[in-house]
């Protein structure tokens with residue numbers, strides 16, 4: 001019937017990822033909680049490749065793709081782009097990049113994202129890193145981010161917070177029920193947050209030596 005799940009089922013047997021599955025960590029948290037900042041640190045110290053779903057969608061707009069206008073409209077409104085689009089971009093990046101471990105930042109953003117990704121790729125995350133931060137602090141950070149983003153204005157920020165509470169928290173709860181969530185207090189300064197992140201990523205042997 002043309003739903004994302006039908007498409008996913010069809011693709012299930014053809015996806016390159018169904019043969020060789022990389023290790024995936026989902027990095028989740030509200031807008032401005034510091035996902036991108038900490039992913040850069042994790043890449044440097046632990047050899048992961050960072051894939052930000054938001055960055056991939058913004059690159060797709062810039063590339064002049066036929067979906068560009070739709071994506072631009074969704075981002076301007078803080079809405080979640082249909083899974084089919086985002087998953088294709090993630091799959092393409094994973095297949096093209098020669099690494100076996102990826103941080104997927106800002107995805108899955110809702111139940112549809114989560115279920116479709118699992119169905120299409122067959123990948124189950126090793127764990128989920130959840131950056132927990134108050135809306136007051138996230139709002140302060142977003143309003144001073146200064147990256148020229150169309151969605152870093154107070155109206156869109158409020159819409160993004162609403163979407164996070166109404167759609168994204170359910171994904172974190174889902175993984176929490178499976179014992180996969182590692183929650184970090186993300187309201188602290190960058191260095192302190194990274195100390196907590198390191199404790200999660202460092203191999204057990206390093207922890208003993210430290």
Ligand code: ADP
Nearest residue numbers: 031032033034035036037141145188189190193
């Ligand atoms: P996200 O990817 O979760 O939206 P970013 O990593 O882009 O968040 O961070 C949002 C803004 O907040 C950026 O300007 C960043 O420099 C800043 N920032 C990130 N982490 C912290 C922190 N722990 N304390 C203060 N500012 C931070």
Ligand code: C5P
Nearest residue numbers: 053054074075078079080081106107109
């Ligand atoms: O994660 P980031 O803040 O960069 O995401 C920016 C926007 O990109 C989101 O508010 C949303 O409109 C879109 N997005 C999406 N689906 C995702 C990730 C991001 O639609 N999984």
Ligand code: MG
Nearest residue numbers: 035036052054
């Ligand atoms: Mg980000």
